[in-house]
Amino acid sequence: MHVLDRIERKVLLNAPRKQVWEALTDAERFGRWFGVALEGKTFVAGQTIEAQITYPGYEHVVWKARIERILPQTLFSFWWHPFAVDPNIDYDQETPTLVEFTLEDRAPGILLRVVESGFDSVPGVRRQKAYKMNSRGWDEQMSNIEAYLNQAGPKRTP
Structure with missing residues (x-):
């Protein structure tokens, strides 16, 4: 089975742009x-952020991402290692x-x-599973x- 290099998903959200943007870029x-668990943390372009995953079954995993770009109310991007859940693997050695x-x-x-892209660079032994x-x-x-x-519903900020 050939694994594609990218995953793309879309969802139409019935919410104001500002609210969607804050849900993406306000780390908490x-x-x-x-x-x-990103309480007290902030997303800053160029910085790496680490926090405990709270999703049931993955609480032992640390979520780690390097924030790439934050273009106000347009684009938010980060680099990470897909399905990096094995504590015995040093994922930092991977692209x-x-x-x-x-x-x-x-x-x-x-x-x-x-859009998540770059699966062609994930090591072959784990590429299909990560994808x-x-x-x-x-x-x-x-x-x-x-x-x-x-x-959350529409909220007005002072």
């Missing part, structure tokens, strides 16, 4: 729907994949697109951000 909010979130106006809300697990994972995460935004 991101952590709430993504399943990472990471790039995760890019883009926002686009699409009536009646915001089209959120996520398969992240394909499923992105399906779930698109549902998670949608549920998070629906539950």
Whole structure:
């Protein structure tokens, strides 16, 4: 089976652009729907961030990402190692994949697109599994951000 180099998912979110953007780029909010303990942390382009995963069954895993770009209300991207869940593997020796979130106006809300690319660089012994697990994972995460935004509702900031 040939594994493609990229995973792409889209979800139409019935929420204001600002609210979608904050759910992506406010580290604490991101952590709430993504399943990472990011309380007190901030996403800063060029910096690496690490935090405990809170998703059931993966609490032993540390989520690690290097923030690539933050283009206000348009693009948020980071590098990470896909399905990096084995504590006995030094994933830092591998080439990471790039995760890019883009926002686009699409009536009646915001089209959120996520693209994870670079699977061709993941070592062959784990490439297919990483691709398969992240394909499923992105399906779930698109549902998670949608549920998070629906539950959060429109909020006014002072």
